[in-house]
Amino acid sequence: MTSRPLRKLGFLTIGLFDGDDPRPGHESTLEVIKLGEELGFDSAWLRHRHLQYGISSPIAVLAAASQRTSRIELGTAVIPLGWENPLRLAEDLATVDVLSGGRINPGVSVGPPMNWDSVKEPLYPDTADAEDFSYRRVERLLSFVRGEQVTDLSGAQGVVEVFSSRVEPHSPGLGARMWYGGASLRSAQWAGEHGMNFLTSSVVKAEEAEDFAEIQLSHVRTFRKHHPAGEQARVSQGLVVIPTDSASAGQKAKYSAYVEKRTPRTREPQGPARMLFSPDLLGSSAEIADRLQAHAAYREIDEVAFALPFSFEHADYVQILTDIATHLGPALGWRPAT
Template sequence: MAITHIGFLTPGNHPEDDPFPGLEQSLQLFRFGEDLGYDSAWVRQRHLERAVSSAATFLAAASQRTSRIGLGTAVIQMGYENPFRLAEDLATVDVLSRGRLHVGLSAGAPLHGALLGDRLFDGDPKGIDFSHARVARLRANLAGELLGDDDTFIESPAGRGRPRLNPPAPGLTDRLWYGGGSLRSAEWAGRNGFNLLLGNLNAGEKTDDFYAAQLSQLDLFLSNWSEARPPRVALGRVIVPTDGADARSRKRYRDFAAGRIERTRKPQGERRTLFAPDLVATSDEILERLRKDAVVGRVNELRLELPYDFAQEEYEQILADFSRHIAPRLGWRPAVTTIA
């Protein structure tokens, strides 16, 4: 086992009637993780929830609070987005962060599209292509190719120039990730040169075993990889070490895990969704379980998925315990000196 890259994913929750403290604490957590030596910090993008609804805006702010750590979003649902306008926003964040942005994406119709109606759609959504092609359009925009023919120019107060997406963000297309959770999505990501995000849920195709299903997706991704550069796979697991927690937090952690264990016992719903058990235990126990995780043994990038609605000091304790007591025993070394 050789985990060389450790990241974390935070939901960015905030109180319903006062969002500033939650968003500010999430920004502080990115800086805290950087000081601990984490390689990347990720934020979920969620709509109509008490969470970060605009990952690009949030990460633009994070780019000014940090100097080294990778900044990621997992995942942007492209059904809500305009592929050109989003590309402009992401390119701006990548420039502001000096090339530290990682963009996780997914295809499909927007989950709340029917509820939003004409608040989101300008026409009949039945005529909109929500397929993987929409994700590919975003990448094509980020490639920064010149628009029009050789005689196409734009006149502006800044002068005459060839039209292209601005600002240019060279290298960002190599840092695009696809949120895999099925054989189809894993194959598409590999065939189209998107890095692969694996998490703690997937589709139970041909098996009821979560780990067997995820290994099949990983194998399919790797066998279809189409780029000259090496493929990257980042694995997410819900990991909550209890070593440094006080009695109240340990109870909260145990209650959290107990409330979710039933969903891991069998496939859930028509899509047969499989869930990995949460790793809530002492560092020694978590390390033992990670070493038995067949998927962990196949990757070198691991991402802690932090639970929703924990206190800021609990998130800090989880990140500190993992970086001090678990990550080094997986082969990882911090990018900077760990906080004493």
């Protein structure tokens, strides 16, 4: 089977910063997003990090990015809903979507927050044992974003106050741009059944096999099997790619060391959850394109959000993004947006 021509090309970044001087790191992320638009990328995505030196409030950063760009779509991959109140998050998402002109693509996931035993007291001091971290949390968010009734409170009260029974502002197209980030068959099926888009990344759960591409392919097919749109349902793949076409000798050495350090974890499932990591794709754009076109899951998708390595410098991201846009994307059949 041959690959579909790549229709949408995006990238994903964690947005690292110095804890003693956080502004330059955030500014670098905004500059990278602006560069992505100039290079013709279709989308830019932010990861979500709490109590770390990575972006903790991607919606706030995307609000800023929306005012420095005019075309590129802006996504989150992903917001862990265990940290969020779905109603308040729906208000923030809709507000930024309105400000961006309908360009926000929120990706979410469920489950208890990472390091739950350490964070539950400061995060939910009175309700930790009562919090529901199941798919129900996503269902609530979808209901709010899609404009369904929240309360029976509506109309004028007194002289000034006017209330709405739904979350405001309401952005009509946002509901169709909600993504679920899943790594298991159950998540793929649930996302399909609930009409969401599906984000599949460089990590999957080794449930039925131990070959990464085979597992990821089963997730893509399961999602589409259960989605009302079937084969037209949107799936985005997020592997780590590091093209070296224009990299300096020093950059190539750094990139090789980075990949070598991460490779051992890709050889077998990790931990009790049996999480399996995809190898990073390092080399010329022609070499990476060949590996992608041989990848069973990649052959069935036409959207990607390639993940940028987490610990590189701004100049490295400029080189990588430029090579992706000018060499790798075209080699995969993609054409830059105008």
